[in-house]
Amino acid sequence: MNDTTGMPASAVVLGGDSELAAAVLAKLAKRRLERVVLAGRNEEALARRGAELSALGVKDVRTVHFDATDHERHDGLASELASELGDIDLVLVATGALGRTGSDELTGAEVARSIDTNFTGPAAALVGFARVLRRQGHGTLAVFSSVAAVRVRRANFVYGSAKAGLDGFCQGLQDELAHARAGVRLMIIRPGFVHTKMTAGMAPQPFATEADVVADAVVRGLETSAELVVVPAALGPLSVLMRLVPRALWRRLPS
Amino acid sequence: MSPPPSGGREAPTEPEPVLVSGFGRASASAAVTTLVRSPDHLDELIARRAASGGRALARGLGRAYGDAAQCAGGLVFDCRGLDQVLELDATRGVVRVEAGCSLRALLAAIVPAGWFLPVTPGTAEVTIGGAIAADVHGKNHHRDGTFSAFVDELVLHTPVGRRTLSPADSPEPFFATVAGMGLTGVISQATLRLAPITTSKMVVETRRGADLDQTMEILERADASHHYSVAWVDGVARGRCFGRSVITLGEHAGIEDLPAHQRTDPLAPARARCLPVPPGLPRLISAPLIHAFNATYFRRAPRRATREVLAYPPYFYPLDALADWNRLYGRRGFLQYQYVVPDERADVVRLVFERLIAAGQHPSLVVLKRFGAAGPAPLSFPRPGWTVAIDLLAGTEDLAATLDRVDELVASAGGRVYFAKDGRLRPELVAAMYPELGRWQAARAELDPDGLFVSDLARRLHLVAPEPRFAPGGRDE
Numbered sequence: 001m002n003d004t005t006g007m008p009a010s011a012v013v014l015g016g017d018s019e020l021a022a023a024v025l026a027k028l029a030k031r032r033l034e035r036v037v038l039a040g041r042n043e044e045a046l047a048r049r050g051a052e053l054s055a056l057g058v059k060d061v062r063t064v065h066f067d068a069t070d071h072e073r074h075d076g077l078a079s080e081l082a083s084e085l086g087d088i089d090l091v092l093v094a095t096g097a098l099g100r101t102g103s104d105e106l107t108g109a110e111v112a113r114s115i116d117t118n119f120t121g122p123a124a125a126l127v128g129f130a131r132v133l134r135r136q137g138h139g140t141l142a143v144f145s146s147v148a149a150v151r152v153r154r155a156n157f158v159y160g161s162a163k164a165g166l167d168g169f170c171q172g173l174q175d176e177l178a179h180a181r182a183g184v185r186l187m188i189i190r191p192g193f194v195h196t197k198m199t200a201g202m203a204p205q206p207f208a209t210e211a212d213v214v215a216d217a218v219v220r221g222l223e224t225s226a227e228l229v230v231v232p233a234a235l236g237p238l239s240v241l242m243r244l245v246p247r248a249l250w251r252r253l254p255s
Numbered sequence: 256m257s258p259p260p261s262g263g264r265e266a267p268t269e270p271e272p273v274l275v276s277g278f279g280r281a282s283a284s285a286a287v288t289t290l291v292r293s294p295d296h297l298d299e300l301i302a303r304r305a306a307s308g309g310r311a312l313a314r315g316l317g318r319a320y321g322d323a324a325q326c327a328g329g330l331v332f333d334c335r336g337l338d339q340v341l342e343l344d345a346t347r348g349v350v351r352v353e354a355g356c357s358l359r360a361l362l363a364a365i366v367p368a369g370w371f372l373p374v375t376p377g378t379a380e381v382t383i384g385g386a387i388a389a390d391v392h393g394k395n396h397h398r399d400g401t402f403s404a405f406v407d408e409l410v411l412h413t414p415v416g417r418r419t420l421s422p423a424d425s426p427e428p429f430f431a432t433v434a435g436m437g438l439t440g441v442i443s444q445a446t447l448r449l450a451p452i453t454t455s456k457m458v459v460e461t462r463r464g465a466d467l468d469q470t471m472e473i474l475e476r477a478d479a480s481h482h483y484s485v486a487w488v489d490g491v492a493r494g495r496c497f498g499r500s501v502i503t504l505g506e507h508a509g510i511e512d513l514p515a516h517q518r519t520d521p522l523a524p525a526r527a528r529c530l531p532v533p534p535g536l537p538r539l540i541s542a543p544l545i546h547a548f549n550a551t552y553f554r555r556a557p558r559r560a561t562r563e564v565l566a567y568p569p570y571f572y573p574l575d576a577l578a579d580w581n582r583l584y585g586r587r588g589f590l591q592y593q594y595v596v597p598d599e600r601a602d603v604v605r606l607v608f609e610r611l612i613a614a615g616q617h618p619s620l621v622v623l624k625r626f627g628a629a630g631p632a633p634l635s636f637p638r639p640g641w642t643v644a645i646d647l648l649a650g651t652e653d654l655a656a657t658l659d660r661v662d663e664l665v666a667s668a669g670g671r672v673y674f675a676k677d678g679r680l681r682p683e684l685v686a687a688m689y690p691e692l693g694r695w696q697a698a699r700a701e702l703d704p705d706g707l708f709v710s711d712l713a714r715r716l717h718l719v720a721p722e723p724r725f726a727p728g729g730r731d732e
Contacts, residue, residue, distance in 0.1 A: 003282060005281075006650070225650050
């Protein structure tokens with residue numbers, strides 16, 4: 001059960017080897033997290049993350065193979081995990097990859113794969129988990145979108161458009177869940193540029209931040225029942241401006 | 256998903272779940288609710304649910320602040336349908352009453368006959384069943400103990416049948432049901448011993464406590480001198496005023512205490528005014544308002560101790576005058592943290608206030624009082640010492656971490672928190688706070704062997720074993 005301060009006892013993480021997810025789980029482990037399933041592709045990385053969580057005192061840590069692009073398996077996975085884990089208090093969706101940019105070099109398969117990893121895959125998984133949470137009568141879905149989803153930029157338009165798709169999908173699901181009054185809520189997280197393995201080697205963008213700062217914001221979002229977490233917070237008002245910049249100017253912004 | 260067919264009477268479709276929340280409204284969950292119409296209907300509902308393998312829970316007026324009366328994904332028995340006062344023996348002062356009857360309705364029936372509830376909590380909007388299941392206490396705990404001390408008998412419906420329980424003939428199941436948070440079965444009726452009164456009024460002495468030390472000193476002295484005692488404490492005042500309070504000491508008024516015009520009808524029922532708070536309000540309670548309210552409340556209290564005669568509702572149930580006042584906290588709700596610490600660790604009372612202030616929390620309403628001897632029920636909250644109930648805005652930053660630290664302070668002082676108020680305790684601390692948990696679990700296992708009755712609270716705190724359909728792999732219980 002999520003408690004009255006929004007803290008979960010159990011969590012399923014899609015993209016279980018994500019650094020952002022790991023930072024969030026480390027904070028939740030200090031509160032009441034006792035059961036975790038890390039789902040992802042890289043079993044070695046999952047095992048390492050799992051060991052970290054065990055060391056933090058999480059009693060029951062498991063890993064499971066999950067490929068965001070294997071849509072056929074998504075529905076089954078949600079109900080399998082529910083019967084194995086008991087109630088799922090929190091589903092943290094942290095799948096995603098930046099991928100290459102530049103239409104000159106990109107292959108069609110690469111674009112399709114990026115959109116699948118960043119949008120179609122997590123979206124397909126989300127409906128399965130939303131159904132499980134509704135059946136159990138409570139729970140929180142927390143989904144990593146990105147500030148890149150606010151307005152697609154030339155610099156990362158494949159990733160940005162996929163995240164924009166996921167963000168829009170989540171907003172719709174949020175409204176549906178709120179309307180259903182089924183005790184299930186969804187929180188959208190839009191981090192800016194975060195120094196992680198995914199962004200290693202890239203030139204840091206303005207308002208760059210750390211995984212730990214993002215994790216603090218996510219925990220605060222859970223505590224305050226936020227529907228949207230923008231981190232760093234300065235990107236919130238900036239997002240509004242980003243939408244208002246004329247195309248001609250937006251196009252010229254440095255990548 | 257297609258909408259459920261409308262008007263399809265022939266096929267009894269499973270009704271849609273609805274949101275069920277505690278009084279604090281901070282962590283609602285969805286469940287199917289069904290109104291219990293009679294004790295036989297209750298047996299039928301339990302049998303049907305036990306056969307289907309789902310979980311279930313009784314619910315009364317929903318005054319538990321946290322998740323004690325929630326049953327996510329399960330079936331909630333709405334016991335408000337069992338609301339009759341069955342039999343009042345006005346000569347002996349014994350009443351048999353259905354469990355869904357509210358204290359308010361029961362008082363309306365017994366006060367004109369010259370009887371009162373021997374123990375009452377700070378609201379009359381709780382059911383008899385709820386009062387037993389939480390083993391509630393009142394402002395007279397230091398003298399009279401908890402609600403269950405006056406329960407002669409109760410009828411409990413369980414998956415293994417209907418049982419009449421009494422403290423003498425069936426102590427284990429009786430005291431597992433008392434303070435059992437509804438997890439041993441559903442109470443359908445109870446027989447209570449009442450306290451005699453000669454008037455429906457209270458003589459109330461009101462005085463200020465200048466700071467926490469003086470407040471505690473006055474309350475300690477009042478143990479011997481007064482039947483009822485409680486202090487409202489300003490939880491946000493700092494410096495010299497830290498812990499300032501308004502203390503009210505009460506006695507049931509005798510006829511000689513009443514002004515002449517009230518003596519003709521001393522047991523006249525109280526005409527309680529009740530203002531409703533509309534639903535859907537944004538959060539109206541904010542930190543500045545909390546500070547202003549607390550300061551005003553203190554200043555309004557007389558500088559010197561004064562005595563007045565009051566009807567019983569404004570003394571016992573001041574907040575009942577504002578129906579659904581929990582809505583003032585908005586959609587995100589609030590929570591109440593109530594703990595008790597033994598006398599020798601009275602210093603914890605100060606420490607907790609300091610922690611909350613240091614963490615930037617703003618307690619909106621704080622009540623301090625003394626507890627007397629503990630009762631025999633394994634999960635009963637009161638034990639000798641000091642108890643403090645603190646209302647806090649839910650959904651504020653760092654509340655989880657702050658209260659986790661407070662829990663540890665309370666537990667290490669040999670204290671405990673109150674399940675009826677809880678929505679967030681860590682399960683690891685339950686065994687330390689309630690050392691007789693194992694005894695209670697054993698008694699519960701006999702009454703509800705398959706674990707039909709489960710609440711969100713019970714699951715969160717592992718009061719009951721995880722459901723068998725969930726593989727225990729990795730869990731160490």
